[in-house]
Amino acid sequence: MPVKITDYRTKFVETLTPIYDKLEAESFFYLILEDLRGLKRIDLALNPDNEITEIEKWGHLLEALKNEVPVQYLLGKTTFYGLTFEVNENVLIPRQETEELVDWIVSDHKDQNTKILDIGTGSGCIAISLAKSFTDAKVSAIDVSEKALAIAEKNAEINQVEVNFLSKNILTTDDLEERYDIIVSNPPYVRELEKDEIRKNVLAYEPHLALFVADDDALVFYRKIATLALKSLHPEGKLYFEINQYLGKEMLQLLESMGFKDIQLRKDIYGNDRMVKATI
Incomplete structure (x- = not known):
C-alpha cells in the first residue's frame, strides 16, 4: 500500500529520535530524500501527497542509521565548502x-x-x-x-x-x-x-x-x-x-x-x- 512521504517522515524521525536529536534525524531524512528522489524540503512542502516509491531502500537505510552508521557513508558522499566529496x-x-x-x-x-x-x-x-x-x-x-x-x-x-x-x-x-x-x-x-x-x-x-x-x-x-x-x-x-x-x-x-x-x-x-x- 502506497505511503505518503510526509507520513513516512514522521515514522522515520520517531524511529531515530531515541538515538539522535529530532533536528539531526530530520536532516538525515531530507539528505536521503534528495539522494533517492532528487526532492528537497521545499518540494515536499509544495507536494505533500508525494508517495514513497523505494520503501525497501528506505528500510535498509533506516536500519543502518539505527546502528549509527554515518549517513555520509550510507550515501557515499557529503558536502564540504560548497563542494561534493565522495567518502567511505x-x-x-x-x-x-x-x-x-x-x-x-x-x-x-x-x-x-x-x-x-x-x-x-x-x-x-x-x-x-x-x-x-x-x-x-x-x-x-x-x-x-x-x-x-x-x-x-x-x-x-x-x-x-x-x-x-x-x-x-x-x-x-x-x-x-x-x-x-x-x-x-x-x-x-x-x-x-x-x-x-x-x-x-x-x-x-x-x-x-x-x-x-x-x-x-x-x-x-x-x-x-x-x-x-x-x-x-x-x-x-x-x-x-x-x-x-x-x-x-x-x-x-x-x-x-x-x-x-x-x-x-x-x-x-x-x-x-x-x-x-x-x-x-
Whole structure:
C-alpha cells in the first residue's frame, strides 16, 4: 500500500529520535530524500501527497542509521565548502570545523600564485577546496593511506581541480623536498583517553588511523610537521593546523619553543580552541 512521504517522515524521525536529536534525524531524512528522489524540503512542502516509491531502500537505510552508521557513508558522499566529496570508511567525514580552517586560509591569502601542501589529506577536502579557491595555486597533498589517496584523487576529478597527491608516512619523512608558501594539516589528534567522549557513529565506523594518538605524546604529528615546516616553508610562509580543543595552550607553547612567530589560536563556531596559525 502506497505511503505518503510526509507520513513516512514522521515514522522515520520517531524511529531515530531515541538515538539522535529530532533536528539531526530530520536532516538525515531530507539528505536521503534528495539522494533517492532528487526532492528537497521545499518540494515536499509544495507536494505533500508525494508517495514513497523505494520503501525497501528506505528500510535498509533506516536500519543502518539505527546502528549509527554515518549517513555520509550510507550515501557515499557529503558536502564540504560548497563542494561534493565522495567518502567511505577509509576516510574521515569532513567536518564544519575544518571548513572554518579552509576559510581562514582563503581569507588570509589573496595571492593566487601560491604553493600549498596539505599533510594527512584523507578525502582531499582541504587540498581540493583550496585548489578550487586559488585557481592559480599549485597544491600538493600527502597521506599514508593508499585507500584514502584513491578517494582523494577521485574527489579532485569530481571537482575538476589538479592536486599532486603523494604517498608518504609523515612521521618517517625527513625532508619534504620542496618549498611551500602554506603548509596545512588536520592530523590525528584525539587522545585514547578521550574515546569515551566520541559518539558511536564516529568510533565504530570512521578510520582510527586518522583519529587517534597515544595519550603520552598527543602532539607527535604537530611536532614533526612543524619541524618539517621550518625547513620547507618560504620566508614568511604560514603553517595552519586544526587542533585538539583541549590542547590549545600546549600547541602555542610547542610552536613558540620552535621559534615560530605571529602565532594565533582561533576558536571554532562552537567556542572551542580549534585552529592555529604560525609564521616562519
